[in-house]
Amino acid sequence: MEPTTLMGPSNPLGYPAPYWFLVLFKVLGFTLHMIPMNLWYAGIIVAMVLSWRGDAHARRVSHRLMKPMPVIIALGVNFGIVPLLFLQVAYYKVFYPATILMAWPWLAIIVLLTVAYYGVYVYVAGLRRGDEEIAAWRRAVGWLTAFLFLVMGFLFANAFSLMTHVEAWPKLWRATGVAGAPLGIALNVDDPTLWPRWLMMFGLALTTTGAYIAVDAGLLARRESEHYRRAAMRIALKVYTVGLIWFAVFGSWYVFGTWSVELRGMMFSEPWVVLTGLTAIAPGLPWLLILTGGRKMTPRWATLVGGAQFLVIALNAISRQIVQNAELRPYLDVTAERVNIQWSPMVLFLLLFVAGLGVVAWMLRKLVGRGELVGSGR
């Protein structure tokens, strides 16, 4: 069976905006999604380990990581909608069939996320009484929440690897369908790219968590003691280093062990080799800043660390987009679709997007100003 017969048909209306516009906001939105997503993906586990095994300073770091988590999740989920919208518009031919094949696990994310979100609130409510006194059952909820986010990350990795591996669809469709109707219970676990991809993203999430702890120590935790901030810096360096090694190991497995010869050939030749190289070495920059500048811990230095980590994530999002298009090219050329520009929704989107970012910035300033976002107080 031709795998392309399972792809969605072309929309006769065409794309409502040029491809460059759709992909620009897809990548920008995904970059904005990844920052908070990385913090709940790896940050909750790091916080749980620090609270379980760490000394008083480590527990304080854990507290400061978890306290803003409800806001971080709200931001990350909302920012996730931006790439989702553009993905659905530009990649609908492959996004919908892939997520229909795995419909139940895909829809389960809504339930898992709701449970995990409540779990975070339950844990954070327990923090009000102080880290030491947090009840055992709330700790258990914290661990469960960390696990649920790992599962959700796994489901996302399934969906987006399945979306570009169109050749795998017929087999999955036959294996999980009845009389031609897919039951929606497939997972992409036979795809060799899935496991390293999932693990690589977790490594990246660890680096973002390390960078966040450093930014917090240098910028937001100015009311904490010098002693605490130094201890937090050491923890940030450890977490970042583990993330860096993790990212390098699973990233190498992903690129050298699972990419096709053609894809590797493309990403390692001009012009993309520059992007591939930058994406691979970029995490070294924040790591070096944390390693060498940790003593200063000035707000300026913390802003530099944050900016460098933003660059790491943005480069990752861009490379991922190039790879996504390259993997799809045998089946679909997203740049060749008919365009029929719809000006009014485009202008409305731009206005609301800018206004939305303004409101988010305003809310964050208010929360930081009141010490609500950071773990001030017990």
Ligand code: HEM
């Ligand atoms: C319900 C709110 C969420 C929305 C709307 C959302 C949206 C998205 C979108 C659109 C992408 C793909 C972007 C692209 O290909 O350009 C993505 C990727 C991803 N998301 Fe989210 N997301 C949400 C929640 C989560 C949660 C709760 C997690 C849990 C860890 C998560 C983890 C991930 C991961 C790991 C990827 C990358 C998967 C891969 O390609 O391997 N997201 N998300």
